[in-house]
Amino acid sequence: MNSFSNQIKxxxxxxxxxxxxxxxxxxxxxxLASSIMERRSEAAYVFTPQVQYDQFEPRNEIxxxxxxxxxxxxxxxxxxLFRSKYNGSAMxxxxxxxxxxxxxWAGYGFSKDYYQGRGHSYAIEDIRNTLRTGAPxxxxxxxxxxxxxxxKSPDVPRLMNEMGAAGFYRGTWETRGTEVVNxxxxxxxxxxxxxxxxxxxxxxxxxxxxxxxxxxxxxxQEMRSLVCxxxxxxxxxxxxxxxxxxxxxxxxxxxxSVEAMEDYYDEIAFADWTHKLxxxxxxxxxxxxxxxxxxxxxxxxxxxxxxxxxxxxxEGGQKYTDHHIQSPxxxxxxxxxxxxxxxxxxxxxxxxxxxxxIIENRDKLEELLVRCHVEAKLAWDLGAAEEQMxxxxxxxxxxxxxxxxxxSSHGGSFHSPVEISRVIGTGINIAQEGRIRxxxxxxxxxxxxxxxxxxxxxKAEAQAFIGMDAATLRAEKELFLQTVIPxxxxxxxxxxxxxxxxxxxx
Amino acid sequence: MSGLxxxxxxxxxxxxxxxxxxxxLAGLFLYVAHISRVxxxxxxxxxxxxxxxIMAPQYATWSHSAHREKTNCNxxxxxxxxxxxxxxxxxxDGMRHATIFTLRREPQVIFIKEEGKRxxxxxxxxxxxxxxxxxxxxxxTVVYQHERTERPCWECHRETPHGRVNSLSSVPYxxxxxxxxxxxSWLKRNREKxxxxxx
Numbered sequence: 274m275n276s277f278s279n280q281i282k283x284x285x286x287x288x289x290x291x292x293x294x295x296x297x298x299x300x301x302x303x304x305l306a307s308s309i310m311e312r313r314s315e316a317a318y319v320f321t322p323q324v325q326y327d328q329f330e331p332r333n334e335i336x337x338x339x340x341x342x343x344x345x346x347x348x349x350x351x352x353x354l355f356r357s358k359y360n361g362s363a364m365x366x367x368x369x370x371x372x373x374x375x376x377x378w379a380g381y382g383f384s385k386d387y388y389q390g391r392g393h394s395y396a397i398e399d400i401r402n403t404l405r406t407g408a409p410x411x412x413x414x415x416x417x418x419x420x421x422x423x424x425k426s427p428d429v430p431r432l433m434n435e436m437g438a439a440g441f442y443r444g445t446w447e448t449r450g451t452e453v454v455n456x457x458x459x460x461x462x463x464x465x466x467x468x469x470x471x472x473x474x475x476x477x478x479x480x481x482x483x484x485x486x487x488x489x490x491x492x493x494q495e496m497r498s499l500v501c502x503x504x505x506x507x508x509x510x511x512x513x514x515x516x517x518x519x520x521x522x523x524x525x526x527x528x529x530s531v532e533a534m535e536d537y538y539d540e541i542a543f544a545d546w547t548h549k550l551x552x553x554x555x556x557x558x559x560x561x562x563x564x565x566x567x568x569x570x571x572x573x574x575x576x577x578x579x580x581x582x583x584x585x586x587x588e589g590g591q592k593y594t595d596h597h598i599q600s601p602x603x604x605x606x607x608x609x610x611x612x613x614x615x616x617x618x619x620x621x622x623x624x625x626x627x628x629x630x631i632i633e634n635r636d637k638l639e640e641l642l643v644r645c646h647v648e649a650k651l652a653w654d655l656g657a658a659e660e661q662m663x664x665x666x667x668x669x670x671x672x673x674x675x676x677x678x679x680x681s682s683h684g685g686s687f688h689s690p691v692e693i694s695r696v697i698g699t700g701i702n703i704a705q706e707g708r709i710r711x712x713x714x715x716x717x718x719x720x721x722x723x724x725x726x727x728x729x730x731x732k733a734e735a736q737a738f739i740g741m742d743a744a745t746l747r748a749e750k751e752l753f754l755q756t757v758i759p760x761x762x763x764x765x766x767x768x769x770x771x772x773x774x775x776x777x778x779x
Numbered sequence: 780m781s782g783l784x785x786x787x788x789x790x791x792x793x794x795x796x797x798x799x800x801x802x803x804l805a806g807l808f809l810y811v812a813h814i815s816r817v818x819x820x821x822x823x824x825x826x827x828x829x830x831x832x833i834m835a836p837q838y839a840t841w842s843h844s845a846h847r848e849k850t851n852c853n854x855x856x857x858x859x860x861x862x863x864x865x866x867x868x869x870x871x872d873g874m875r876h877a878t879i880f881t882l883r884r885e886p887q888v889i890f891i892k893e894e895g896k897r898x899x900x901x902x903x904x905x906x907x908x909x910x911x912x913x914x915x916x917x918x919x920t921v922v923y924q925h926e927r928t929e930r931p932c933w934e935c936h937r938e939t940p941h942g943r944v945n946s947l948s949s950v951p952y953x954x955x956x957x958x959x960x961x962x963x964s965w966l967k968r969n970r971e972k973x974x975x976x977x978x
Contacts, residue, residue: 277795278791278795281794281795282791282794288794288798291795291798291799291802292798292801292805293802294802295798295799295802295803295806296802296803296805296806297806298802298806299802299803299805299806300806300809303806303807303810303811303814304810304962304963304966305966307814307962308966311960584946584948585887585949585951586887586947586948587833587887587946587947587948589883590833606888607887607888607946610888610890610945611944611945611949612943612944612945614890614945
């Protein structure tokens with residue numbers, strides 16, 4: 274070593290040679306390292322399936338092994354922290370917020386309880402918890418049919434594949450309790466072989482067929498709304514498709530508008546229930562989210578549900594869809610601002626402004642409907658005849674249908690503010706027409722003066738007013754949740770333990 | 780000068796380790812410069828901006844716009860009042876971009892900053908100044924010049940030149956010149972043999 278050192282002293286170019294040689298060696302080692310890292314990352318960048326499963330695999334976590342980014346974002350639908358001005362992902366007791374609803378739905382399940390829905394991953398938990406499904410214990414039956422499970426789980430297409438759609442709908446709700454256990458997820462919208470979007474529920478396909486459309490011709494962009502339209506639509510349980518089966522049906526034969534669906538229901542003289550106070554043959558609008566959205570400006574510009582509720586993400590150069598399905602108000606940066614370059618606060622303000630204006634009239638219509646029901650009850654009590662009440666009850670039916678079409682469309686006041694305003698406007702008019710008829714009738718029956726507005730400033734007061742014993746219902750539900758549900762879960766776990774999932778790494 | 784050099788020079792018996800360490804450091808420096816395409820940052824070539832793949836939507840939209848015929852990224856996005864300011868701004872902006880890209884802190888929807896907006900506006904005017912000095916129009920529209928200097932051009936020309944859909948994911952299939960492999964082809968050919976990696 275020393276001798277080499279001496280040599281350098283004598284010939285400095287030897288030192289430079291050593292320097293350059295080291296430099297070149299390090300540079301080449303660097304390139305080699307690059308090459309190795311490149312090869313390693315190739316493996317991470319391509320799709321690497323872990324497991325093989327079929328279309329009717331109901332467990333989202335199994336699909337999630339092959340699609341970790343999508344699955345992880347889907348898991349975020351369990352977040353309940355976001356509350357917007359009127360909605361969000363938190364559980365809000367809507368009957369407490371707005372006790373008028375109890376009176377409007379008197380005699381119908383929704384007057385028992387109605388919560389603002391949480392994310393998709395709570396679908397099973399929440400349908401088990403609601404008082405509407407009752408507490409079927411020891412051979413008792415639920416007041417609801419199996420049709421109520423239709424939108425809750427990827428177990429549903431699995432069971433429909435085994436027993437057919439009508440077979441699935443048949444029977445009361447508790448009879449599929451051990452079978453439908455996985456919350457809304459992958460198989461509800463995706464084809465297992467290609468991951469293309471697909472329609473898994475027959476009701477939407479059948480509704481398209483009846484209006485002469487073939488849903489298999491839908492474009493990918495249309496499918497990014499239609500998979501949502503499998504559930505986020507107005508529907509009813511038809512008794513006319515298969516005998517003794519409440520068959521899930523969309524009332525779209527005459528069109529999507531509030532009038533078209535009203536005509537449809539009037540033609541077949543369908544009523545969801547008879548109102549407990551007014552005895553009107555009522556319609557319960559479910560959630561015509563898709564129908565009302567289609568009348569809005571975003572829809573007419575070709576924006577799909579997923580564009581705002583599941584915006585695209587890019588991470589590490591890989592594009593994927595954010596499966597945290599949620600209010601865009603909690604994700605303005607990735608949804609609205611893709612097209613709208615305004616500040617977040619301004620965009621949120623624009624939404625709230627529309628909602629505020631519409632809820633003003635919606636509340637007015639609600640108050641009128643409460644008055645309708647109370648005044649009609651008084652008319653019956655004073656001895657009104659059936660034929661005297663027919664036109665009045667029809668007005669109540671139509672006015673409340675319009676209110677519910679607007680109210681239950683949830684995002685409707687933003688999706689389509691003009692149409693929702695129009696619908697509420699027609700509802701107010703019909704309700705007042707009914708009240709004019711009512712005041713004439715009450716006068717002829719000897720009643721003059723105002724019929725007092727009930728004291729319904731809280732959910733408890735409103736439920737007492739319609740004569741409901743909510744405490745008993747809740748106590749029964751509590752017992753049901755403690756005794757029956759663990760058993761359902763245990764049986765489901767035993768069944769699923771026998772499912773075969775082929776690992777691709779064994 | 781030679782006195783200073785002598786003071787810094789290592790003792791004779793350290794000479795070889797010092798040469799080796801300097802060689803390693805210099806080699807690593809050149810290697811990092813090579814893989815980060817450092818030289819490209821001195822140029823005006825738009826593919827330089829594609830060194831960070833998140834700029835793909837900006838590149839793709841520009842390359843489908845009329846502006847591609849006359850401009851590159853720097854024509855609009857760095858100042859052109861003097862060459863020092865140009866490279867100062869470019870270095871400052873570039874360091875911020877590189878830092879955010881390295882830390883993976885990029886937002887899904889990118890907004891231009893206030894300073895960047897001013898530069899772009901100045902550059903619009905730099906080329907399109909004719910539009911501000913047209914006597915014919917100035918004569919019968921009093922606010923003409925005011926409207927065209929006080930408000931950003933893109934308040935009306937919204938699609939110029941990057942379109943109106945702003946997201947990292949807006950052009951997933953665009954063919955853009957993302958940086959090619961830094962591994963030389965001779966090494967690729969022999970890679971399997973050298974690294975003995977499983978295919």
